[in-house]
Amino acid sequence: MKLPFFLIAAILTFQNESALAFTHTFGASRRASYLKMNIEKNENAKEIKVGVIGAGRIGLVHLEAITKAPGVTPVIISNPTVSKAEKAAKQFNLPRFTADAMDVIKDPEVDAVWICSPSQYHAEQIKAAAAEGKDIFCEKPIATCLPETVEAINACNEAGVKLMIGLQRRFDENFRRVKGAVERREVGKPIMIKLCSRDPAPPPFQYVKGGGGIFTDMAVHDLDMTRFLAGTDPIEILAIGSCHIDKSILELEGSERFDTAACLVRYPDGVQAMVDVCRQSSYGYDQRAEVLGTMGMIQTDNVYPNTAKIYKNDFTGNADMPYDFFLSRYNEAYVTETIAFCESLVNDSPVPCTGEDGLVALIMAIAADKSAEENRWVSFREIVESVYCENPTECQMIANSDIFPEGFRPKSKPEDLLVPNKQEEKSGGGNIFSKMFS
Numbered sequence: 001m002k003l004p005f006f007l008i009a010a011i012l013t014f015q016n017e018s019a020l021a022f023t024h025t026f027g028a029s030r031r032a033s034y035l036k037m038n039i040e041k042n043e044n045a046k047e048i049k050v051g052v053i054g055a056g057r058i059g060l061v062h063l064e065a066i067t068k069a070p071g072v073t074p075v076i077i078s079n080p081t082v083s084k085a086e087k088a089a090k091q092f093n094l095p096r097f098t099a100d101a102m103d104v105i106k107d108p109e110v111d112a113v114w115i116c117s118p119s120q121y122h123a124e125q126i127k128a129a130a131a132e133g134k135d136i137f138c139e140k141p142i143a144t145c146l147p148e149t150v151e152a153i154n155a156c157n158e159a160g161v162k163l164m165i166g167l168q169r170r171f172d173e174n175f176r177r178v179k180g181a182v183e184r185r186e187v188g189k190p191i192m193i194k195l196c197s198r199d200p201a202p203p204p205f206q207y208v209k210g211g212g213g214i215f216t217d218m219a220v221h222d223l224d225m226t227r228f229l230a231g232t233d234p235i236e237i238l239a240i241g242s243c244h245i246d247k248s249i250l251e252l253e254g255s256e257r258f259d260t261a262a263c264l265v266r267y268p269d270g271v272q273a274m275v276d277v278c279r280q281s282s283y284g285y286d287q288r289a290e291v292l293g294t295m296g297m298i299q300t301d302n303v304y305p306n307t308a309k310i311y312k313n314d315f316t317g318n319a320d321m322p323y324d325f326f327l328s329r330y331n332e333a334y335v336t337e338t339i340a341f342c343e344s345l346v347n348d349s350p351v352p353c354t355g356e357d358g359l360v361a362l363i364m365a366i367a368a369d370k371s372a373e374e375n376r377w378v379s380f381r382e383i384v385e386s387v388y389c390e391n392p393t394e395c396q397m398i399a400n401s402d403i404f405p406e407g408f409r410p411k412s413k414p415e416d417l418l419v420p421n422k423q424e425e426k427s428g429g430g431n432i433f434s435k436m437f438s
Contacts, residue, residue: 143362
């Protein structure tokens with residue numbers, strides 16, 4: 001029996017994080033009620049069959065939310081360690097499981113695919129799913145390099161399928177409240193935006209090695225959030241990095257040798273955005289946002305397992321530390337983004353976080369990496385101009401030392417690297433991607 005949307009977030013939150021404050025769950029319930037209302041009013045809503053690639057922690061969070069969503073039914077899950085897929089299928093009553101992701105993608109019953117596999121497989125799986133005409137939800141990143149990212153998005157656009165990227169912080173109630181305040185001018189016109197992201201403990205050396213560096217692997221979420229909160233397009237970035245926690249990573253290349261970094265992003269009208277990230281925080285998972293405006297300021301606090309406080313002669317404050325794991329901190333946001341994509345599938349409406357959003361986030365991270373390496377301001381346009389596409393699904397990076405291919409004309413905007421989505425052209429919906437870096 002399917003539950004209505006207004007119960008989904010509350011039930012999932014209770015099951016996974018039973019100590020969450022009532023106010024936090026209530027906010028999710030109100031939002032989920034809105035999604036339910038949208039579906040009920042759409043007489044053309046259809047039943048959607050979906051498959052999930054990846055039975056790890058993120059895959060199971062998404063799968064649990066999918067099983068509760070009206071109009072959406074999971075029918076198959078894959079995982080290279082097939083016992084994990086079998087366990088997930090039994091737990092959530094899926095009829096099929098497999099070790100091969102292509103079995104999910106090629107399943108004739110599947111309308112949409114959730115890609116929750118390791119990052120290095122995302123682009124290949126997106127292209128394969130698009131070729132089969134499947135709509136796609138993919139955890140970030142789309143790909144580990146810029147050319148593959150453009151290719152994957154264009155494969156979806158040429159096939160006319162939906163592509164939603166999992167930038168889950170956009171669905172967090174705290175950040176969304178700040179976004180709403182900016183849009184409603186509750187604190188006036190924005191002057192300064194600040195994002196802080198500090199992990200409880202550094203990851204293992206093998207995780208850092210080959211991970212792309214602190215800007216692409218970690219700060220990309222915060223860079224995307226500056227754009228989300230600013231509501232306009234960034235111009236250029238200045239970034240620095242250093243190592244303070246795990247000295248073993250100093251032998252690595254580029255920004256992989258940093259465990260601490262800071263970025264300054266310039267936006268139009270003199271708006272500044274500042275980001276600081278660190279791979280270790282002794283006091284728990286530190287995730288805060290702040291916007292200073294001409295009429296005031298709005299700021300978020302960290303999220304705690306409970307609201308209990310201790311009052312003593314030598315201490316006053318929260319009884320417990322903030323959440324110390326990203327799945328605990330953002331559990332509700334993961335559920336909400338899953339529900340949002342389900343709504344898009346059932347109602348055949350635009351996705352709220354596009355492939356293009358993922359592309360721009362990666363461009364910002366690459367520019368930050370280049371800035372830290374070369375110790376200078378880097379414009380985002382400079383990164384876009386380094387991409388050459390022989391055709392929409394065959395792209396490469398052009399280095400400054402390369403001889404430009406015959407007929408090459410650099411693109412100045414990310415949207416110019418992409419072809420229009422055929423589904424949007426047919427429906428007359430147009431491209432919802434903002435006009436970037438003009």
